[in-house]
Amino acid sequence: MNPDLKRELGRWIDADRSGRDDEADAAFGGVFRAVPQPALQPGLPDRVIEALAREAADRARRAKRAAAVGLAAGLALLALAGAFLVSSGPRLFFDAIDLGVRGAVWTSEALERGLGLWAILGQIGRVMAAIIATPQVTVALIGIGMVGALALYGLQRVLSSEQESS
Amino acid sequence: MTHARAGAEPAFREIVRRYERPVMSLLARMVNDPALAEDLAQETFLKAYRRLNTFDTERRFSSWLFRIAHNTAIDALRRRGPVEIEPDQEPAVPPPPDPVEAADLGRALDAALGKLRPDHRMAILLRYQQGFSYEEIGDAMGIPEGTAKTFVHRARKLMAAALEKAGWKPE
Numbered sequence: 001m002n003p004d005l006k007r008e009l010g011r012w013i014d015a016d017r018s019g020r021d022d023e024a025d026a027a028f029g030g031v032f033r034a035v036p037q038p039a040l041q042p043g044l045p046d047r048v049i050e051a052l053a054r055e056a057a058d059r060a061r062r063a064k065r066a067a068a069v070g071l072a073a074g075l076a077l078l079a080l081a082g083a084f085l086v087s088s089g090p091r092l093f094f095d096a097i098d099l100g101v102r103g104a105v106w107t108s109e110a111l112e113r114g115l116g117l118w119a120i121l122g123q124i125g126r127v128m129a130a131i132i133a134t135p136q137v138t139v140a141l142i143g144i145g146m147v148g149a150l151a152l153y154g155l156q157r158v159l160s161s162e163q164e165s166s
Numbered sequence: 167m168t169h170a171r172a173g174a175e176p177a178f179r180e181i182v183r184r185y186e187r188p189v190m191s192l193l194a195r196m197v198n199d200p201a202l203a204e205d206l207a208q209e210t211f212l213k214a215y216r217r218l219n220t221f222d223t224e225r226r227f228s229s230w231l232f233r234i235a236h237n238t239a240i241d242a243l244r245r246r247g248p249v250e251i252e253p254d255q256e257p258a259v260p261p262p263p264d265p266v267e268a269a270d271l272g273r274a275l276d277a278a279l280g281k282l283r284p285d286h287r288m289a290i291l292l293r294y295q296q297g298f299s300y301e302e303i304g305d306a307m308g309i310p311e312g313t314a315k316t317f318v319h320r321a322r323k324l325m326a327a328a329l330e331k332a333g334w335k336p337e
Contacts, residue, residue: 009271009334012322012326012329012336013326016326021319024322025318028294028322029294031271032275032290032294034220034268034271034275035275035276035279035295036269036272036273038190038195038200038203040186040187041200044204044207044211045183045186046192048178048182048211048212049175049178049179049182051208052178052213052215055212100288148273
């Protein structure tokens with residue numbers, strides 16, 4: 001063995017044994033050079049860059065999928081809302097006029113009688129419930145809610161798979 | 167570095183080329199499995215690329231990169247679970263008859279290194295393989311400078327004891 005290495009080995013072990021930390025540090029530095037270097041496989045930079053390109057492509061694909069899901073959900077919501085308005089448009093129009101008139105009369109009466117905020121809110125709630133509690137509106141609202149929930153679920157799946165892979 | 171942070175692949179390829187050997191050496195010794203070390207080196211550089219915008223340019227790049235490598239290695243060792251070594255079956259490398267070759271001592275040191283706790287092993291590698299100061303070791307491992315010094319000191323003593331036990335006596 002290299003005599004210097006042999007001497008450094010002795011110096012390190014002796015210095016560490018007797019608590020001479022700085023000397024042990026220096027001597028061990030010399031001894032440590034004897035530790036074999038692990039073999040390096042060629043091509044790591046290429047593999048890293050290829051993996052980065054694959055990741056970027058995956059990200060783009062997921063973004064496209066998320067956009068497609070969002071667009072489909074938006075279109076479905078629009079279609080449902082359109083169908084609902086077309087089917088119940090005239091009725092909604094007359095309901096709105098009726099609601100406006102009754103609301104104005106009731107509000108003026110309420111102001112005269114000095115009703116509280118909760119009484120006014122309660123009355124508004126009852127009127128809204130009367131409009132919503134028809135089969136047409138209920139079905140339409142449930143349909144819109146389901147499409148919205150499905151769209152949210154789809155988006156959540158797409159986004160979570162993207163998070164897992166990053 | 168500026169080009170790499172802006173997402174320029176050739177600049178990042180240059181970074182990988184520059185640091186692949188130290189990162190690979192560190193990981194190979196940490197996990198003692200060349201194939202796994204290759205995968206972990208790739209994972210380290212991918213993580214580094216994704217986090218380049220969080221790198222503080224006031225810090226030393228190698229400390230930042232080795233911190234990622236360290237965390238990646240620790241995660242891999244946790245996934246793999248503890249490797250139990252029976253005291254009587256320790257892979258000690260005894261000294262051969264004279265003339266003693268440096269390679270034999272290297273293998274004995276490597277075996278002693280493999281028996282250290284992962285954080286002690288990392289501290290030794292950063293200190294004597296990468297030439298880091300205690301402050302830089304602390305920065306790379308996310309520990310105070312004093313703890314880094316204690317890790318190196320303890321690890322060196324354990325290695326000395328392991329070598330002596332294997333028959334490597336000082337002159």
